[in-house]
Amino acid sequence: MAGENKGMIFDKLQDFGSQIALVDDKKNEITYRELTIQADQITNNMKSRSIVFSMCQNSIESVTGYVGFLRNDIVPVLLSSDIDVSLFDILCETYAPAYIWCPKEKAAMAKNTKCIYEYRHYVLLETNFTQDYSLNEELALLLTTSGSTGSPKLVRQSKENLISNTKSIVEYLKILNTDRAITTLPMNYTYGLSILNTHLYCGATMILTEASLMNKEFWTLIKEQKATTFGGVPYIYEILKKLRFSEMDLPSLRYLTQAGGKLSKEMAEEFNDICVKKKIQMIIMYGQTEATARMSYLPWENAAKKAGSIGIAIPGGKFELIDTDDKIIYDTECTGELIYYGDNVTLGYAENRWDLSKGDENNKRLCTGDMAKRDKDGFYYIVGRKKRFLKIFGNRVNLDEVESLLKREEIENVCVGTDDHMRIYITDPQKESIVKQYIINHTKISSRGFTVHLIEKIPRNESGKVLYSALGEKE
């Protein structure tokens, strides 16, 4: 099995030959042939079935390394190249990577390493960790669960996960080899990565930039490079609204996608109207890192009629709703936990390097933690969340993790809130500004994504359990 899968989603990229695979914002271009040659060279002196920390940017080097690792049976952990140094250290200790692939200027972050290869602005560093663990033969890729709170927990994705989700997305989005996707999200984030994977798989072109939509450079690039598509989390759509996307003249755009959190019904309707006028398809999707990337999509033909819906399961997948007794709900308009079945349900989590030898723990069934209902036409709608986490500007933030992060600093606190607005309740008036600064410095949560509130004491029931309802939360 492992032999047959070797290389998997990227194993035939060289067949796209002289087509342009990657172009960056400095007009550097590389063809698929060059990409595969460079990618394979990076891995020449690497041990097969080893772990590499791949420090990501939207750059040719970062993508080329990633392609090389997957083509040559090396398992990358995708991390942001802007990672907090203390989190990087924790991850190194936890997973003992054999290699680190990073920008030259970040090389100092990795201690006790030796440079064994250079490619443009990136270096491949060999560490002196002993590989005292084994990798499950199906394991292909490791992604973090939360970009912001600094948990070292990883999602284990298999070769089958990647190939099935990539093929499914390509099928329903009908991606063409003439498409030119511009990056709007980091590639270490599952949604950004799925855009990269699917477009490379089709022989399309990726336009790589670190510029955000608030940079003039981004809009110059999108026009110059005639981008046909990009994806956006809800706050990117807020930015597009602010920038009056409706007034922009971008004739090359063919389709847009939206995922990474729920877009309000009003915004979905507004953008669908704008896109219909511009003859752009807008496709709303839903997914999780635990499902490789995507689980559902709203076919654009249904966008107007079904605004606010996450659509239907992707090709090859299936949804089910269950009640609190785990019984399947067959009625329409009834709320239950959303369960997903498909080959893209990942193997499970890893909390340390010994977990990397584990096989499939999910058996292709994922409890999403989202509460949903189904309408009479079979379209699904997310209505709430079972687990305690929020999406803050596209990043998943686990409230319990933030609480324990602050508790470690001996700050008594409770975290609650809604998407894009976390509320931190504390009891010590002298800690108010410290908390704010601590969260800004130690997590990737934007200062606009949370507020700190002072209360006299944390409301608890008799058994000491926090009464979130007393803080304005639904139980």
Add this chain to the structure above:
Amino acid sequence: MSNLEKYNLVFLETFEIEENSLNDKLIYQSIPQWDSVGHMGLIAALEDTFDIMFDTDDIVEFNSYEKGKEFMKKYNVEL
């Protein structure tokens, strides 16, 4: 309050920074608070304060505290 004071107050409140940070070094992405989300907040606050509406090009070119002052003139706000 003068227009300059109002302009400054928008920066102080949006980014929660001190008065002495208001100088030519305050540019887009120079502080964690002034990221793309922060920029959206800044633009919205300036539009509300001065009852103006920025053109798209000006929103993405408004990339520093000093340069922003010039843009305000374009919208008939004399600082």
